Amino acid sequence: MKATQNPPTTAPVNTPADLLRMAALYLRRHGWHQGTYYAKSPDTLTPPACAAGAIGIACAGQKVEHFSQLDPDALADYLAALGVFVDYLDTTAPVFFVDEDGYLLDEHTSPYSWNDDPARTAEQVITALQAAANEWDSLRTTGGENA
Numbered sequence: 001m002k003a004t005q006n007p008p009t010t011a012p013v014n015t016p017a018d019l020l021r022m023a024a025l026y027l028r029r030h031g032w033h034q035g036t037y038y039a040k041s042p043d044t045l046t047p048p049a050c051a052a053g054a055i056g057i058a059c060a061g062q063k064v065e066h067f068s069q070l071d072p073d074a075l076a077d078y079l080a081a082l083g084v085f086v087d088y089l090d091t092t093a094p095v096f097f098v099d100e101d102g103y104l105l106d107e108h109t110s111p112y113s114w115n116d117d118p119a120r121t122a123e124q125v126i127t128a129l130q131a132a133a134n135e136w137d138s139l140r141t142t143g144g145e146n147a
Contacts, residue, residue, distance in 0.1 A: 014058075014077065015136070015137075015140075016077075016080045016081040016083070016084040016133075016136055017084070017132075017133035017134070017136040017137045018133075019055060019058045019059055019077060019078075019080075019081040020055065020058075020081055020084065020085060020129045020130070020132050020133035020136070021129070021130060021133045022058035023051065023054035023055045023057070023058045023081070023129050024054070024126045024129035024130045024133070026046075026049065026054045026057055026058060027048075027049065027051075027054050027122060027125060027126050027129070028126055029046075030046045030047065030048055030049065031047075031048030031049075031122070032048055032049070032050070032122035032125055032126070033047070033048040033049055033050050033053070034050060034115060034116045034120070035050075035116060036050070036053075037049060037050055037052060037053030037056065037063075037064075037065065037066075038050075038053050038063055038065075045062070045063065046063075047063065049063075050112070050115045050116070050125075051085065051111055051114075051115045051125050051128075051129060052067075052082060052111055052112060052115065054129075055078060055081050055082055055085070055129075056070070056078055058081070059074045059075075059077045059078040059081065060074050060078075067079075082111060084132055084133075084135075084136045085111055085128070085129065085132045086109060086110075086111055087132075088128065088131065088132035088135055088136075089109040089111060089114055089128065089132075090109050092128070092131070093109060093114060093128070
């Protein structure tokens with residue numbers, strides 16, 4: 001950039017796909033966790049996280065104990081990325097809960113229950129986050145450019 005050019009004044013916008021890939025990278029680097037957003041690791045700023053916790057870190061740039069602690073912009077990003085992940089899980093790994101009368105309790109797969117399944121592995125979670133990101137991109141790009 002030449003001295004006479006003005007640097008960009010806005011930060012690049014992260015798409016839900018970007019945030020899901022960041023969450024997958026976070027899990028690969030710092031570890032995966034089940035049961036709560038983060039493993040209890042008071043000595044580290046980057047503890048192992050569940051899928052939702054990793055998405056939260058990707059949005060906020062730091063650990064947040066609950067998504068309600070995010071600022072409005074980060075909250076919108078978090079909910080969008082989590083929604084894309086839920087949509088992906090609904091089509092690839094649906095988990096539905098039915099009450100004792102046979103009524104559907106939730107029409108979407110819970111990313112929390114899916115993450116916390118005792119048979120789930122870290123690699124499955126990382127792969128699902130990346131696949132959800134790829135699917136989002138494939139549905140929203142034409143000719144290599146965002147639609």
